[in-house]
Amino acid sequence: MPEVRNCRRCKKIFMFVTGPQLCDACKKLEEEEFERVRSFLKEFPGATIQEVARETEVPTQQIYKYLKEGRLEVAENSPIALQCENCGVRVKSGRFCINCSKKLANEMMNAGRSLKDSLDKEYRNEEDERRGLRYMHGIRKDEYK
Numbered sequence: 001m002p003e004v005r006n007c008r009r010c011k012k013i014f015m016f017v018t019g020p021q022l023c024d025a026c027k028k029l030e031e032e033e034f035e036r037v038r039s040f041l042k043e044f045p046g047a048t049i050q051e052v053a054r055e056t057e058v059p060t061q062q063i064y065k066y067l068k069e070g071r072l073e074v075a076e077n078s079p080i081a082l083q084c085e086n087c088g089v090r091v092k093s094g095r096f097c098i099n100c101s102k103k104l105a106n107e108m109m110n111a112g113r114s115l116k117d118s119l120d121k122e123y124r125n126e127e128d129e130r131r132g133l134r135y136m137h138g139i140r141k142d143e144y145k
């Protein structure tokens with residue numbers, strides 16, 4: 001069921017179905033930005049994050065986000081430094097180094113049941129939040145009438 005949401009980027013109201021909370025125009029823009037960053041890094045693997053941001057006109061924050069999400073990888077000798085959130089070692093992509101990823105995966109397996117419980121709880125909170133948002137939209141619509 002599509003529902004009415006505000007675009008995360010331009011705040012316009014659009015019909016949200018699935019995926020990132022972005023309207024079609026912004027979704028396309030973000031795709032283009034990602035493509036610009038990716039091809040720039042391919043051509044200039046030695047560029048600093050400031051140079052990439054300047055040349056692609058994509059904010060550094062956004063570039064770090066790509067890296068943390070694992071969508072983007074920097075070259076071995078790239079000055080763009082990303083650190084493992086657990087031990088601080090240099091990583092090329094993602095949030096953790098290989099050692100910590102393995103360790104965390106093991107810990108998660110051991111946590112087993114309790115993790116599932118907390119995930120269920122998180123999901124329920126999200127549902128509540130969505131219901132609250134819909135309520136707010138309702139009010140706003142009434143005001144425009």
Ligand SMILES: [Zn+2]
Nearest residue numbers: 007010023026
């Ligand atoms: Zn938008």
Ligand SMILES: [Zn+2]
Nearest residue numbers: 084087097100
């Ligand atoms: Zn680590």
